Amino acid sequence: MKIAVCMKQVPAKDAPLRINEAATWVREGDLSFETNEPDAFALEEALRLKEKHGGEVVVVSLGPERVRQVIKEGLAKGAERAIHICDDEFYGLDPLQMAAALAGAVREEKFDLLLTGLQSDDHGFGQTGVVLAELLGLPHATIIMEIEVQNGRVRVKRELEAGWFQWIELPLPAVLTIQSGINKPRYASLKGIMAAKKKEVRDLKRADVLPPDQVATQATKRIYVPEKAKQTEFLQGTPKEAVAKLLEKLKHEARIL
Amino acid sequence: MAAPILVIAEQKQGQLNRQSWETLVAGQQLAETRQAPLAAVLLGKGIAGLAEELAAKKTDEVWLVEHDLLEAYTPDGYAAALRQLIQQLQPALVLLPHTYQVRDFAPKLAASFQRSLISDCIGLGGDSKQTVFVRQMFQGKVNVDVVPAGDPPHFASFQAGAFRADALKEGERKAAIKQAEVELAADQIRSKPEAPFREAKQAVDLSQAEIIVAVGRGIKSPENLDLANRLAALLGAEVGASRPICDEGWLPMERQIGSSGQTVAPKLYLALGISGAIQHVVGMKGARTVVAVNKDANAPIFEVADYGIVGDLFEVVPALIEALEKGS
Ligand SMILES: Cc1cc2nc3c(=O)[nH]c(=O)nc-3n(C[C@H](O)[C@H](O)[C@H](O)COP(=O)(O)OP(=O)(O)OC[C@H]3O[C@@H](n4cnc5c(N)ncnc54)[C@H](O)[C@@H]3O)c2cc1C
């Protein structure tokens, strides 16, 4: 099986965010980055499918130079090669453009299976995988928690709301969007890290994959830190003082304890 | 006349979900500011009764899309049917509730019109000429104002709770119910869905708990759960968790709270080291009193907390345990 995994790099979960002057994105200089969480699970799933059914895994990532780190990690864990669509202004792409650029990079390769995460922590469009499927003319399934491949078809367990699930069968090739928790991602081995240095990374630019007439269909006017709507009562002081105040409130104001 | 606004309602097993009503509220507001007609759409099979419910609300028409191939939901079936209706009605805006089902088909539907979905919106702004959609980025830490670009139709989905279903306006008279004729063939539908199911019956029912001590990734390691367990024992509380804790297997899935887990409404909800992502918050915002302990003063959890302590839970929780032990 030939499997592509779309992996995005996003600001680390506890990175303090500051908005840039143009109010179009955050100040990247301040931040540390990590692999978008479900994308790491998608990579692991791809590696396991390859180990079971043979074939190769290709990591695809669009973003500035810094996303090389995600690519390196993917290669070190066992992906065969990678495609990097280098784009410093990736943050201004709308979801259709983002998916179209990824589609442009993978279309000729005829993958059997393409995996994405279900949502990115930064833009949070929650749709790149589904749009990618539509642009490639492939069937898809979303929020996937289990994958079985059998004779040219794939049977997947899709998460529904409130603890419900559903099995779905699709013909290959197909696109699946992966939910966090589907597996336990591996760590890269020292051997893997060494081997990664010799693996192929194909460098592309936005113009190589995104047709110029693919214009944005939604535009960011500005981004900002939301004003708090709720009047939270913050309890100050040392932990001991704050806790004493809290118990006071819970007893006499909220009348719970 | 202005191009219509279309609201796609969602039904499951013969019931409209609350988020559909909330989205209809968004539609009613936009129809008023933009002076545009409002239409609601319902897909499925044998759902005429639900169309009556929609028609009683303030809307100009209700479109019923019934077909054998729409009985079970598939993204191919839903997208193909809606595509035909949208081509016929030429709406300016298509509004949807941001449910798992909508996440599955709406981006495909929009892409088939060379549009993207303005997803998971939490509010609306703008004027009669241009609508501004407010959505969240960076897991709720930042908001963004988005405007549609290019020609209609444009597509937007709304987060659970973005509008209040009780703000829904009743109609002065019943809206016209119209049958949409759509052509669907079995070979257009590539995926074969099986019946939805629940994993083995749940042993704990957190929905009945009076007090819940919930832990998130801030707890750092499974050994530290002991801290939560001790606090819960002192309070007579159940322990719940955010998704990553259950994904890691530190606590069983049945203790997961949120959109893919349980929905709870205790008297007291103590959130320890939980950031407050929307998928968690939808499961606990019905709690009467919410207390959050988080080291990040800007964590979105404080948006739903009545009382907040900004600090390290490894200092705050032991202090709380000590105070409770002394008090009893
Ligand atoms: C379709 C879908 C369904 C989902 N369903 C669910 C669901 O049902 N339930 C759910 O919970 N999530 C769900 N999620 C995931 C959700 O989006 C969040 O990723 C998740 O809730 C984050 O969990 P967290 O708050 O524990 O972790 P994080 O977001 O990593 O937050 C950890 C928090 O701990 C704080 N912290 C760290 N150390 C300390 C310390 N020492 N003292 C105090 N505070 C500290 C940090 O400041 C941070 O705010 C779903 C996501 C998707 C896309």
Ligand SMILES: Nc1ncnc2c1ncn2[C@@H]1O[C@H](COP(=O)(O)O)[C@@H](O)[C@H]1O
């Ligand atoms: N720039 C990118 N590079 C690689 N993959 C991406 C990129 N943007 C989105 N994706 C993939 O699409 C998924 C959903 O992202 P989103 O639609 O932004 O929520 C992510 O989890 C990734 O797998």
